[in-house]
Amino acid sequence: MMRIDVHATPEDLAEAAADHLAELLAVAPVTFGLAGGSTPAPTYQALSQRSLDWSHVTCWLPDERWVPPDDPASNALMARRSLINHVPAQLIAPDTTLADPGESAAAYQRLLESEFDDGPDVVLLGIGDDGHTASLFPGTEALGHKDAGYVANWVDQFGTWRLTATAPLLHHSDHLLFLVVGAAKAVTIRRILVDEEQLPARVVAEAASDVTWLLDAEAAALL
Helix, strand or coil: CEEEEEECCHHHHHHHHHHHHHHHCCCCCEEEECCCCCCCHHHHHHHCCCCCCHHHEEEECCEEECCCCCCCCCHHHHHHHHCHHHCCCEEECCCCCCCCHHHHHHHHHHHHHHHCCCCCCEEEECCCCCCCECCECCCCHHHHCCCCCEEEEEECCCCEEEEEECHHHHHCCCEEEEEECCHHHHHHHHHHHCCCCCCHHHHHHHCCCCEEEEEECCCCCCC
């Protein structure tokens, strides 16, 4: 099942996304995959104001940058500042202080396996202009992984490592949501939802059982 939910402004979208997520997170216990980057921060801030039994929510990161935990680019740092520091939820994040990204990804996969029964419950993702989601970038090795897991992925365009859930792991989510804001994403959204190009976000979405696209009006302008 796939739904497209469009809201007039980024502010309206953040509030609506928070409402939708709050409904999904009301079933306890529940795992919640937190999208990284700057786009979801307003949604997390709105979500922190919702009445939930946060003590039964375990948050994790579908992807992380290979940076120190206090680096401004860290997804874990953003998640803590915008949500985790304001609610009594648990955040399980990759340990980016380990010797190498492969070791960090493998250790994180083991942690996640102990948290998931049949797969993630609720996962929020974003997309990039190139159609990537999590850190599954076009043409990168991680996009071809066939097993549900968590891997280190070299991203040549940035000259850096990323840690990411594989597409099969994301496919197993009970509820998969994409949050997309701004006119810069309109062409990419059209390529994914109208032209059905096999960009990474499309690959992830089309194999999942329940998918909601949460868009502001600018991102949805070419649908």
